[in-house]
Amino acid sequence: MILLTLLGCLRGPVDHLTTQRVVPAALRVPDVDRVCRTGGALGYALVAVPRRTPHEALVIADTTAALCDEESARALELEALLHRREGRIEAVRDAMEAGRRVRRRAALRHASAFAHTTARWDWIGESCGRVKRDDQLTFLVGLMAGTLAMLDDKATGSEVGVPLDTLARVGRAARCVDSATWWEVPATFEAAAWTLVPGDAPEGVDPWDAIQEAARKGSAGGVRLGWALVAVLASNAGREAIVRTALAESEASFASTPAPADWALLDAFAHDLLQHEADMLGIREQGYRPAGLTLPEPSPLPAPAPTDDPFAEPTDDPFAEEP
Structure with missing residues (x-):
């Protein structure tokens, strides 16, 4: 409520405040969980401001909000894989369905962020217009959102309907910085x-x-x-x-x-x-799960000792004398 009141009282553009102050501060915080929750709250406040749509600010708000969904979807994917190893078919199906729902929400949020990106820079995918130096990071976050929207939607079976040309548009726009x-x-x-x-x-x-x-x-x-x-x-x-x-x-x-x-x-x-x-x-x-990012190489089986006779008759007497 305090954030909404402050934004509503601003004389200057909300985009300027967000991209010049809020965005740099948020991107310096290496805590995805904390920032994604802030993004969700910021998004609700921004759309309530009764002025022109703050597209650049909403690129950041929607993208960071989707990061929470990405985190939940990854956890459910691992849960499904663990259940599969244990042969728990019903649990696998449940985790996969829960993951699909979260991926769908992530796709919607990323798609919204990319839509705000293309609204702000309406030449994306067609030509290269000017992107001011101070806005380029927001521009790149928007392109990332377009890429993730496509990947998340694909994981749901294309339920959201992210346009198939999104990646091609992202690729062409990436040449503009x-x-x-x-x-x-x-x-x-x-x-x-x-x-x-x-x-x-x-x-x-x-x-x-x-x-x-x-x-x-x-x-x-x-x-x-x-x-x-x-x-x-x-x-x-x-x-x-x-x-x-x-x-x-x-x-x-x-x-x-x-x-x-x-x-x-x-x-x-x-x-x-x-x-x-x-x-x-x-x-x-x-x-x-591994301790780091790479898996250890599997340990080779020990080679048999040279004196071992693989064809020797087994004996039940551990104290038997050698012939």
């Missing part, structure tokens, strides 16, 4: 579209090589969102070797390179996505 300035995240978004839209990549470019190269450059600067996207896309495509590469390289990056201050929240979100993929692999192979 300098990729090197933003730790190659735009290049990752563009290559992500290539992996999912057949024939969209330039001739002679392997989409999976391109997205891994962009992720590798980004992680060198402490931004692992690219590797998180690689892991999710590769997992959906059944490319386990690429998932393992993403986990190993991102774990090394986390250990050696801190995230830039303005990227702390999104880097924490990236870690959550990567940890989920590691947990899925760990539960499938070992029945439990």
Whole structure:
């Protein structure tokens, strides 16, 4: 109520306050759970302000609110996998249905964030207009929302109906900001579209090589969102070797390179996505979550001692003398 009152009393645009003050502060907090709950509360306050729609502010509010749903959906997915290992079919079905419902809510929120993105920058997907330097982070969050909307909707069987051209639009829009300035995240978004839209990549470019190269450059600067996207896309495509590469390289990056201050929240979100993929692999192979992002190599069985005779007659007398 206090937040709503303050926003209603503002003389200046709500977008300016949110993108210049609230957004930078929120993105410096490496606590996804805390920020996603704040995003949900902020969204309700913003839509109640009786002035022009604050599109940029709602991009952030809807995207961060959806992160809570993403977290719940991942937990339910792991729960279903554990039940499957135990042969509890009814529990598997229940967890999967609960997860589908949460994914649907996440898809709706991400789709709303992307809709606000395209309302603010109405040229997205068609051409490249100007994105002011101070607005570029919000712009990229909106492109991330479009990508996640498509992936979440796909997980529900396309219940929400996110337009099929969303990823292609995201990929084209990603070219409109300098990729090197933003730790190659735009290049990752563009290559992500290539992996999912057949024939969209330039001739002679392997989409999976391109997205891994962009992720590798980004992680060198402490931004692992690219590797998180690689892991999710590769997992959906059944490319386990690429998932393992993403986990190993991102774990090394986390250990050696801190995230830039303005990227702390999104880097924490990236870690959550990567940890989920590691947990899925760990539960499938070992029945439990790994301690880190990568799974230990299975221990080889010990070789038989040279003096052991595999054809010797068994004896019940442990004290029998050797012949």
